Amino acid sequence: MTDSTLTRAESGTRRGPRRDADWIRRNGVYVALALLLAVNVAVTDNFVSEDTLRLQLIQVAPVLIVALGMALVIGTEGIDLSVGAVMAIAAALIPLYIGYGTGVAIGIALLAGVASGALAGILVGRVGVQPIIATLGIMVAGRGLANLFGGEIKSIRDPGIVALGSQSVLGVPYVVLIAAAVAALAWFLVRRSTYGRQLVAIGGNKRAAELAGLPVRRVLVTTYVLCGLLAALAGVLLAARSQASDPTKVGLLVELSAITAVVIGGTPLSGGQVRIAGTIAGALLMQLITATLIFHDIPDSTAQIAQAVIVVAAVYVQLGRRRTRR
Amino acid sequence: MTTTVRRQESASASSRARLARLAQRQGALVILVVAVLAATFSFESFGTAGNLSNIALQASFLAVVALGMTFVIMSGGIDLSVGSVFALGGVLAAWGAGHGTWAAILLPLGVCGLIGLVQGLVIARGGLPAFIVTLAGLLFARGLLLFISDEGSTTYKVPPDSAFRQLAQGEFLGIGYPVWLVLVAFGIGGLVLHRTSYGATVLAIGGQEEAADLMGLPVVRTKMIAYTVSGLLAGLGGVLMASYTSSGVTVLGVGMELEVISAVVLGGTLLTGGAGTVLGSLVGVLLLQVIKNVINQVGSLNSNWQAVISGTILLVVVTVQRWLATVQRRAP
Numbered sequence: 001m002t003d004s005t006l007t008r009a010e011s012g013t014r015r016g017p018r019r020d021a022d023w024i025r026r027n028g029v030y031v032a033l034a035l036l037l038a039v040n041v042a043v044t045d046n047f048v049s050e051d052t053l054r055l056q057l058i059q060v061a062p063v064l065i066v067a068l069g070m071a072l073v074i075g076t077e078g079i080d081l082s083v084g085a086v087m088a089i090a091a092a093l094i095p096l097y098i099g100y101g102t103g104v105a106i107g108i109a110l111l112a113g114v115a116s117g118a119l120a121g122i123l124v125g126r127v128g129v130q131p132i133i134a135t136l137g138i139m140v141a142g143r144g145l146a147n148l149f150g151g152e153i154k155s156i157r158d159p160g161i162v163a164l165g166s167q168s169v170l171g172v173p174y175v176v177l178i179a180a181a182v183a184a185l186a187w188f189l190v191r192r193s194t195y196g197r198q199l200v201a202i203g204g205n206k207r208a209a210e211l212a213g214l215p216v217r218r219v220l221v222t223t224y225v226l227c228g229l230l231a232a233l234a235g236v237l238l239a240a241r242s243q244a245s246d247p248t249k250v251g252l253l254v255e256l257s258a259i260t261a262v263v264i265g266g267t268p269l270s271g272g273q274v275r276i277a278g279t280i281a282g283a284l285l286m287q288l289i290t291a292t293l294i295f296h297d298i299p300d301s302t303a304q305i306a307q308a309v310i311v312v313a314a315v316y317v318q319l320g321r322r323r324t325r326r
Numbered sequence: 327m328t329t330t331v332r333r334q335e336s337a338s339a340s341s342r343a344r345l346a347r348l349a350q351r352q353g354a355l356v357i358l359v360v361a362v363l364a365a366t367f368s369f370e371s372f373g374t375a376g377n378l379s380n381i382a383l384q385a386s387f388l389a390v391v392a393l394g395m396t397f398v399i400m401s402g403g404i405d406l407s408v409g410s411v412f413a414l415g416g417v418l419a420a421w422g423a424g425h426g427t428w429a430a431i432l433l434p435l436g437v438c439g440l441i442g443l444v445q446g447l448v449i450a451r452g453g454l455p456a457f458i459v460t461l462a463g464l465l466f467a468r469g470l471l472l473f474i475s476d477e478g479s480t481t482y483k484v485p486p487d488s489a490f491r492q493l494a495q496g497e498f499l500g501i502g503y504p505v506w507l508v509l510v511a512f513g514i515g516g517l518v519l520h521r522t523s524y525g526a527t528v529l530a531i532g533g534q535e536e537a538a539d540l541m542g543l544p545v546v547r548t549k550m551i552a553y554t555v556s557g558l559l560a561g562l563g564g565v566l567m568a569s570y571t572s573s574g575v576t577v578l579g580v581g582m583e584l585e586v587i588s589a590v591v592l593g594g595t596l597l598t599g600g601a602g603t604v605l606g607s608l609v610g611v612l613l614l615q616v617i618k619n620v621i622n623q624v625g626s627l628n629s630n631w632q633a634v635i636s637g638t639i640l641l642v643v644v645t646v647q648r649w650l651a652t653v654q655r656r657a658p
Contacts, residue, residue: 079457081584129644132404133591136584137644141637147630256461269455299477304469308462312448315458 028317029265029281036288044295054173058241060287061179062087062234064280066251067258067265068186069227071279074262075190076203076223077271078124078131083231083258085142086116087251090235092150094161095245102160110232116142117228118221125220139255143247150247156239165240175237182230187276196274199223203271261286264314353643353650354592354606358613365616369623377619379501385615386504387570388586389608390563392593393508393515394556395586396607399595400519401552402532403456407445407463408560409582411438413575414471415564420482420574421474423490430490430568434561441467442557446550460553464583475576482574494569504566508608511559515604528552588640589614594647613639 040047066083073080090109097105116138123134156162164174190196198219202209210216231251239245265282266275289310293303366373391408398405418434445463449456472478484490496503519525527548530538539545568574593610595602614636621632 123641123645127645128648129641133644134641136587137637137641139637140584140588140640141634144630144633144637148634256464260458260461263455263458269457299472301469301472301477304465304472306469308464308466308469311462311465312454312459315454316448316452 026266028314029278029285032314033281033285033288036285036292040288040292040295044292047295050171054171054176056287056291057176057179058173059291060283061173061175062238062241063254063257063261063287064179064283065182065230065234065237066254067261067279067283068182068276069230070255070258071262071265071267071274071276072186072190072199072223073131073227074203074259074267074269075199075271075274076220077206077269078220078223079259079269080120080135080224080227080231081132081255082116082120082135082138082142083227083234084251084254085139085146086113086228086231087235087238087254088146088247089113089116089142089149090232091239091245091250092146092247094236094239095154095156096149098156098158098161102158105158105161106236109236110229113228113230113232113235114225115228117225117231120228121221121224124224125217146247146250150245153244153246155244157243161240162243165237165243175241178233178237182233183276183280190274190276195219195222200272200274203273205272257286258283260311264311264318266318352594352606353646354594354609354613357639357643358609358616361613361616361620365620365623369620372620372623375500379505381612381615381619382505383502383570384618385611386502386508387563387567388582388589388615389508389611390504390511390566391560391582392586392589392607392611393511393604394552394559395583395590396515396593396595396602396604397519397528397552398456398556399587399590400532400602401528401549402535403449403549403552404460404587405442405445405463405553405556405560406457406460406583407441407467408556408586409579410464410467410471411441411557411560411579412564412567412582413577413579414438414441414467415561416568416578417471417475417482417564417574417576418561419490419565419568420484420572423484423488423568424482427488427490430484430488431493431565434565434568435558438561438564439554439558442554442560443550445557446553449553450546450549471576475574478576481576484568484572486572490569491572492569494566495572504570507566512604512608519604524548524551585614585636588636592640592643 046052066087070080070083089112093109093112094105097108120131120135120138123129124131167174169177190199198209198214201212201214202216202219206216234254235250238250261282262279263269263282264285265278265280267273267278286307289307290303293306298306371377391412395405395408415434415438418437419430422429422431422433441463445459448454448459452459475481492503494502494504498506519528527538527543527545530541530543531545531548535545564579567578589610590602590607591610592613593603593606593608595606617635617639618632621629621635
């Protein structure tokens with residue numbers, strides 16, 4: 001903490017390359033996103049079209065929603081590996097309860113996310129289990145539960161769900177609108193609410209926050225509940241979009257994409273800071289990288305190796321300031 | 327560091343705390359013994375020599391990987407790449423078997439060790455979070471695997487006459503070679519951890535890295551070795567699997583890192599680093615394998631139940647561990 005503030009103060013007084021490097025570190029994700037967009041506009045055929053834009057935004061929406069919840073959890077110096085499994089549970093519950101009406105099915109799916117988040121929150125906040133272990137257990141058990149609920153792939157024909165996944169308002173798909181609303185809400189929570197300030201304080205120094213009388217346990221439980229709820233929402237949207245639910249596939253490895261989006265967006269894994277705009281840019285960047293590789297028919301093998309290198313490079317650039325300590 | 331001091335004090339002070347400590351350390355062993363006893367009485371086919379040696383053999387692939395992970399976690403890190411590296415090791419071994427037995431063993435060990443070394447370098451020297459670096463390593467190893475297997479469409483086969491098959495299919499005293507290999511590896515691992523300065527350094531770094539650094543301990547080198555060994559052992563696990571199945575299956579190892587981490591944590595190694603035993607990880611692996619086996623014995627349950635039960639046991643064990651830690655702290 002002291003190290004980074006010191007160097008930041010120093011770099012403020014200095015001019016020249018040092019300052020530029022600092023600027024890149026803080027805004028690297030936006031620069032990378034702009035660069036990659038420019039490259040695609042120049043090189044990729046049919047990239048600048050409404051259809052491409054809409055498709056990319058629809059595809060990124062569920063990951064973005066999960067990543068926003070993840071950003072809150074990471075802000076508390078936690079991590080949530082269970083998000084993919086929660087998505088699968090939510091998606092598996094939809095066809096089971098669709099007979100009782102669209103609203104009931106969605107409600108039960110979201111409730112499952114809240115329950116799973118509450119379990120994680122209680123384990124982390126009250127019992128004191130490490131976040132990675134608590135959510136790892138929920139992830140393993142949750143994926144099994146989703147398969148038990150869902151069984152094989154089930155198609156969803158309910159008109160309400162189908163509309164949610166495929167229709168738009170003024171040309172903007174519902175799915176994208178919901179993601180945007182969640183992003184705005186997350187931004188408000190972090191920047192403008194007491195809860196957000198308490199969250200950041202707890203992530204920065206839990207012991208100090210406790211001594212200062214902040215409701216540490218309540219904030220932790222709330223954060224994991226929010227993350228679970230958002231993961232369930234993403235699962236519902238994914239099921240609505242594909243008009244089917246496949247519990248073995250839904251949300252597989254999404255925890256890793258979400259964490260990557262958050263981290264390359266500039267939110268440190270060590271907590272105490274949440275960057276919502278960065279997370280959005282991070283999710284868009286990861287989506288654009290995947291899309292670019294697909295547009296140009298680059299095989300999976302090369303694509304994965306490229307992603308690995310990009311992730312490490314992005315984090316390396318960003319951690320430059322803190323790295324000097326070692 | 328404070329925890330060790332506190333733990334010593336409480337152990338000498340109160341027998342209740344000593345019991346709690348024993349239960350915390352050996353919790354997985356207790357569950358394992360109970361599970362084995364219950365299964366032996368419930369299912370006639372469980373306690374047979376054939377089934378037990380089968381459990382040991384199946385567990386050995388995971389155990390090799392868990393040994394490397396134990397050291398990484400004890401040093402306060404984590405290695406998410408092991409599943410992909412395991413699969414890569416298997417594919418390289420099957421490919422190498424076409425060029426002789428030594429190629430089948432040395433090529434994967436070399437490549438996987440190198441991946442571990444690079445990850446260790448970036449983590450220890452570059453100061454990047456282990457979680458992110460090994461996550462990238464997971465993607466990288468999987469990408470490399472797809473690259474050498476024509477995007478996963480080619481499954482290399484070990485030639486029928488290859489001596490490489492003997493490595494995992496051969497037996498000594500009725501027990502498969504991999505089991506013996508695991509016993510030797512864990513013996514060495516235990517000696518390294520408890521009887522060498524390297525082991526002491528690993529625990530010191532896991533306990534408090536900055537303090538270890540200030541004391542002049544070789545932090546960078548120690549962490550690099552831990553990640554290299556983890557990559558090497560994950561590769562070895564893959565080699566054994568390739569020898570056992572006589573082929574390089576490309577889809578193996580997905581999610582394996584989580585199973586391995588669960589096993590290590592079940593075995594009592596703290597994820598914050600600084601404490602743990604090598605033997606505990608072996609017990610953790612065996613426990614997971616016994617659960618799998620029992621689920622298979624109960625015909626009506628499918629493999630999804632195995633995931634539910636494994637996850638629940640993990641949560642219960644860590645909750646009890648936390649509770650026992652509180653009991654210890656409260657003891658006079």
